[in-house]
Amino acid sequence: MKVLITGAAGLIGSEIVKSLVDAGHDVIATDRVEIDASPAVSFTKGDLTSPDFIARLDFACDAVIHLGSVPGPLHDTDANVLQNNVMGTYQVFAAAVAKKVPLVIYASSLSIYGTAWSGPWTSPEYAPFDENHALHHYESYALSKEVNERSADMWANRSETAFVGLRFPHTNTAEVFYEFRRKMEEGDQETLKTGAKILWCYLDLRDAANGILEILSKGAQGSATYNFAAPDTFAHKPTLDMLAEYHPTTEVVGHLPGYTSIFDCSQWLEDFGYKPQYLLDRG
Numbered sequence: 001m002k003v004l005i006t007g008a009a010g011l012i013g014s015e016i017v018k019s020l021v022d023a024g025h026d027v028i029a030t031d032r033v034e035i036d037a038s039p040a041v042s043f044t045k046g047d048l049t050s051p052d053f054i055a056r057l058d059f060a061c062d063a064v065i066h067l068g069s070v071p072g073p074l075h076d077t078d079a080n081v082l083q084n085n086v087m088g089t090y091q092v093f094a095a096a097v098a099k100k101v102p103l104v105i106y107a108s109s110l111s112i113y114g115t116a117w118s119g120p121w122t123s124p125e126y127a128p129f130d131e132n133h134a135l136h137h138y139e140s141y142a143l144s145k146e147v148n149e150r151s152a153d154m155w156a157n158r159s160e161t162a163f164v165g166l167r168f169p170h171t172n173t174a175e176v177f178y179e180f181r182r183k184m185e186e187g188d189q190e191t192l193k194t195g196a197k198i199l200w201c202y203l204d205l206r207d208a209a210n211g212i213l214e215i216l217s218k219g220a221q222g223s224a225t226y227n228f229a230a231p232d233t234f235a236h237k238p239t240l241d242m243l244a245e246y247h248p249t250t251e252v253v254g255h256l257p258g259y260t261s262i263f264d265c266s267q268w269l270e271d272f273g274y275k276p277q278y279l280l281d282r283g
Contacts, residue, residue, distance in 0.1 A: 001216060002026040004059060004101075006048060006092060007067030009035045012107065012171055012208050016065060017041060019209035025216075028058050031068065048088035059099035063216055066092050066106040070141070073117050078140035085144035090151055097159040105215050106152065108165040108225055110263065112145045114138060116198050123247035124199070127262040128254045131167070131227055149225050156223035164215050165225035168208065169201035169263070177202050177234040177280055184236045196246035200233035201263055204278035214274040226268040230276045232259045 003020055007013040008029035017037055020027045027041045030048075037043055046053035048068050069085040070076050076084070089106065096104050113129070114136025115122045122136060137143045145167075152163035183191035211228055235242050239256045256262065259282070269275065 001062040002028070002060075003063045003065060003216070004028045004030070004057065004061045005065040005067065006030050007069065007107075008037070008041075008043070009033045010067055010071065011205060012168070013067045015205040016067070016209045016212055019206075019213060023213060028061065030057060048092060049084055051091065054091045054095050057095065059095050059101060061099075061101060063103040063105065064092065064096045064101050065212060066104060068092070069107065069144070072111075073139040073141040081140040082144055082147075085141070086147050086151075089144075089148045093151055093155045093163070097155050097161050100159075101161055103162050103164070103216070103220060104152070105164045105166070105212055106148065108145045108149055108167045109142070110167045110169045110199075110201060110227065110229065111142050112137075112149075112167060114142060117141060118197070124250045124262065126251045126253045127243060127247075128256060128260070128264040129262065130264040131225060131267060152225075153223045162220040163223040164220050165223075166208075166211065166228045167225060169203050169229040170198050171203045171205060171208050174204055174278060174280060180234050181236050181280070195235060196242070199262055200235040200239070200242060201229045201261055202234050202280075203229050203276060206278050207274075207276040210277070211268075211272070211274050214272050218272060224271070226271070227263045227265045228268050229261055229263045229265055230279055231261055231265070232279055233261055234280055235259060 003025050008017050009031035017029055021038050021040050029041050029043045032047055035043055070081045073081055111117055112135050113133055118138040135146055149165050152165055156163050184195055233239055238258055239260050243250055
């Protein structure tokens with residue numbers, strides 16, 4: 001397949017570029033910064049909010065993987081986060097539809113539920129929670145992700161292009177999550193607070209890439225958004241103990257044995273079947 005990927009220099013983007021090349025796909029990559037990529041990758045540097053740059057990108061492809069965005073609300077002003085994440089995404093979606101690209105896969109975020117970057121302390125209404133949980137916005141990053149999901153719905157309604165949004169958790173290497181756990185075990189208060197706000201949820205970069213490869217293989221129709229995370233947490237205590245300590249108002253409505261994640265990814269498993277393989281060792 002010929003695949004265009006935006007945000008190719010990011011953590012997830014760089015892992016996906018490598019996986020696509022290894023799988024034999026023809027890769028077109030773009031980012032606002034240069035990347036150190038295989039000669040097999042055709043790279044173009046530019047800004048997705050620029051209509052002129054979008055017009056120069058090669059959208060004559062089988063799929064678009066859109067990851068290019070400001071990666072959080074602390075990296076820029078609210079206005080700039082919205083400008084980059086919403087308008088850049090809108091232009092990528094519009095160009096994909098105009099070129100009749102069959103499939104667009106894009107990054108949403110589990111921060112869309114409101115706990116990760118909120119000013120006031122916020123807790124999930126219930127656990128485990130699925131994609132139907134209410135969305136609460138306290139900052140521009142979460143807002144931009146919901147706008148992008150609604151944009152995908154609109155473009156799917158008026159075209160034959162399919163859109164798949166992945167609500168990623170904190171996605172990184174296993175070493176980063178082991179360090180998180182170590183600091184939590186040592187009682188580091190800042191790490192304990194951060195862990196509780198992101199709900200101890202994680203995904204290995206390799207699983208993020210493999211999940212996207214699975215979507216490319218199976219294809220999609222219409223517009224759909226999925227929770228996509230590891231089935232366990234990186235926390236140092238069982239999930240029910242962590243919820244009782246940090247989110248006592250959350251109603252437990254399902255089975256959460258041991259270190260089970262509070263994110264319900266059953267819809268993802270039903271539609272695509274890929275179970276994350278790179279889980280943390282509890283030994």
